[in-house]
Amino acid sequence: MKREFRYSETKDVSETYITPTDVKQYVFCPRVTYFTRVMHLKPIMGSQQEAGRQSHNNVAALERRRKRPLKSELPFIVREREFEKSLESERLGVRGRIDLLLVTDLGEMIPVEIKMMTSHRGQVLFDHKYQLVLLGLLIEDTYGCIVRRGIVHYLNDEKTVIVPFTASLKRRTEKIVNRIREMLHTESMPEPRRECRGHPIGCGFADRCRE
Template identity: 35%
Template sequence: MRGHDLTVTDVRQHVYCPRIPYYRYNMPLERPVTAKMDLGKEEHESAAAKEARRTLKAYGIKKGERRFGVNLYSEHLRLRGKIDMVIFTPQEVIPVEYKMTSGVGLHHKCQLAAYAMLAEHTCSRTVSRAFAYLTPAKRAVEIPITAAMRDYVRKVLEELRASMEREQLPGPTPYRKRCTGCEYRRFCGDVLTGGS
């Protein structure tokens, strides 16, 4: 794993369950596609089409330019990602991710912080906030991008790289409900049998 770039999706998945990126990089597995993943892709496409017709009122912004599917990269972080949308105003650069969920978890906040850090590198401007747009509720949730969140993203990147370089299977998420719809569930024999 040394020398390879990671993705913002890896960061989000590591926080959700550290086994997901481990399986992706360390095991020769074809990534299974679940019905939830297909539905999520359709929802993203639909949200982007609707977003282009809306005002920026949901974000509390009167004027700004929206760019969709923006590729971001930081050589310093060795991290890349493609964000759903970035809003550019004269004062700010604001990352936005569409989420097919009713709430914003730590993994979503960490993902947005990682995108904010990439946007800073790509656009050469400080990012102080981001938004998760919850598509079921049609509501934007503001996420402050703090120094603590930036530090947490750096810590996750270190953990990810260390886990992959050691080639040692990390422990599963402590939130077993997450295992139910996971595309890698069948590879986690210790979780399926109730072990640790």
């Protein structure tokens, strides 16, 4: 029996703002961003994916109560922390929300993404890295500072991964933003990721991709 896809409430294709989630999805597979932003479809999530999403929605409140968002010892002193910080960059045409923004005693600003999942053998997942870098670029444009690193904290295995932000990584992230914007303009369906051609893996658009 064929599964039916739900349509997203956002149906204005002229909406040009791009989000860090768009970038994360595009790096995972460009078609995911196409289905969500151009066709305005919602993925069909399995029970594990749904549980993960609901858990993520409760993370900020949970961590706020715990007063200590990261169990791992960090190589700097945290002076301030702010949860669910919304930012926007007109230069990039990007808006997004940071799970946790840290400010060190030296004034360094560090974005933190909290993931209700397991790390990749103690390392950051590829798509999460680019999502995090875009959050760093949002901070740079908003506060006029340089963001040199970010953090992804994986709750399932309590791994805190510090990601250095190199100039080349920032440039690649901006190129991805431009590719997404071009896709929104042309409405052309991109190729799927090579690993799942014919066999989409862990994707809520698997049935749609096979059509």
